[in-house]
Every structure is written in C-alpha cells, then in structure tokens.
Amino acid sequence: MSIYILGIESSCDDTSAAVLKDRQILSNVIANQDIHKSYGGVVPELASRAHQQNIIPVVEVALQKAKIKKNQLSGIAFTRGPGLLGSLLVGTSFAKAFALGLNVPIIEVNHLKAHILAHFVETRPGSRHPDFPFLCLTVSGGHTQIVRVNSPSDMQILGKTIDDAAGEAFDKAAKIMGLPYPGGPQIDKLAAQGNPDAFTFPEPKIQGLNYSFSGLKTSFLYLVRDGLKKDEGFIEKNKADLAASYQATLIRVLLGKLRRAARETGIRQVAIAGGVSANSGIRRKLTQMAEKERWEVFIPEFQFTTDNAAMIAIAGYxxxxxxxxxxxxxxxxxxxxxQ
Incomplete structure (x- = not known):
C-alpha cells in the first residue's frame, strides 16, 4: 500500500507544500515573498504574516496538483527547525491542526537533513540517488557543513563553519557592490563574465574540516573601500572581475575541504545540497573535481536547491x-x- 506524505516548509520566507507517493513527487508548490527585496533581506515579522496568508492556499494547490484527497494522506511532515521562529510556528501549528483533523501522525523534520535527503526524491522512474554512505556538502545562506550520510537517520557532521555561512558571504559581497537582493545569484551571473584571477583574496587557514568566511568578507570590503578611494567608479568598472575573483576563492575553499574529507574517509560518492548548490560555478568545479578524484557526484535539480517542501516530505517518508x-x-x- 502506497504512503502519501504531505510536506510543509516554512523555515524562512518561502511557503511550500508538497505531496509524495512513497518517494515519487506528485506536487511541489512554493509561494515566494517578494516584499523582502525592498528591504535588502528577510524581515522576520513580514515573513510570518505572509506565511499565515499563504499556507492554506498553498496546501490546497499541492493536493489539487497531486490529484489526491486530504483523507488519502498517511502523514504530515513539517519543518521544525532551524529557521525563523515566527515562520516555523506557522508551519508547525498548521501541521498539528491538519494532522489532528485527519487523525494521521505528524512528523518533525530537521531542515538541514531535509536538504540532504532531497537527493532521494524521485522525479522520474529510475532517478539517480546516492548509496550509503556518501558525503554531502550542504551550503546555504545560514549553514555550511560537510556531512557523512550513513543512512536517512544517521548523519555525522565532519566539518562546519565556525562563523559565517558561505551563502551569507555571497550576499554580503553583493550588498557591498550595491547589487539587488538576493545577492548570491547576482554574483554568480556577473562571475560568468569576469576574470577569476583579476583580484586576490586571502583564503582562511582553518584546521581540520571546518570553515571560516568572516575574514574573506572583510578582505572583500577593504579591497572595495580602498578601490573607491582611488576611483569612484571602481565597482562599476570592475564588477564582473570582483564577482569572479571572490566567487572563485569561495569555491576553492568549499571544495578543498570537501576533497580532504573524501580522501580521509575513502568515500567516493559525493553530493551537494542547499541554496548555494544552485551556483553554476560550484556545479562546474565540483564536476571537474569529481573527474580528477574519480568520484560519483550528485547535484540536485534546481527545484530542490532552494527551500521546498518536497525535501521535507521525503525526510518525513x-x-x-x-x-x-x-x-x-x-x-x-x-x-x-x-536534532
């Protein structure tokens, strides 16, 4: 008998609902919140209000697209954390009430584990997925970590950022350059047009498999500040090269530690996950590294890189x-x- 899981994701500024039939995706609906663009970042109070407005229609559309009735659901999975508390409360409260009304179990999901398990969502028959154990580099606006994945319930963090996340480092550089929010995709787009060797940034020397990006952000700030002192048009004249050089440094740091983790563990199945995994530079360099290191690499579809409920549903499954x-x-x- 098939298992139908409704997933609900509300950890930040996207309200999402998805339905899985076992591991097969039937729907994955996301309501974005454009209001935050004018503020240059997510405003928690506005995010929670928008979730309250969006969650019922998003769930209704997800069920309609899946072509199932709510009483066919086997369970309700929801993001418990980490994330913005007000936003999480909306999803948690809805999941509890909906499950209670349907008399089905609720399933709490860790947002970070869900990003990793998104690799197991089946979008088509015969979809590729990693075998256990595998390594996963999880990179987002709030987290950066290397995880050894032994099973869906057994994950071990081998390394993580000791200060800022890589995604936050991308966004900070974009803000310094006056680029619109969200800044990460803007940096990626500009980097494709620039010279990655135009500027040099110091790479952090952190022992083990941990990361640090605060120093890299500071060096970028100082370089731009000094450049503007000499030429008011420094950013505009060098925008693409700045983006390309900064992104290339970030990617070297990220993948350098991942390579070290793979060599130390002997694991040759390697995946990436999280919002920053949509970055074209990371995808390209990871593919190149995989060829040299003889890895089998797994890169998520774009729909599973940003926050989405399909990843919550598969973790719940x-x-x-x-x-x-x-x-x-x-x-x-x-x-x-x-947790």
Missing amino acids: FKYLDGDFASQDLAPYARGGF
Missing part, C-alpha cells in the same frame, strides 16, 4: 517507515544543527 512520529506538544526551534 523515511521517518514514517521507521515509525518515528512527533507529539502534539512539541515546539519549533530557531537555532541548532541536527
């Missing part, structure tokens, strides 16, 4: 198989790693 259900009295958490 694996928990459903294990009978790992949540209670109605749990609360979301804003911070923390794997």
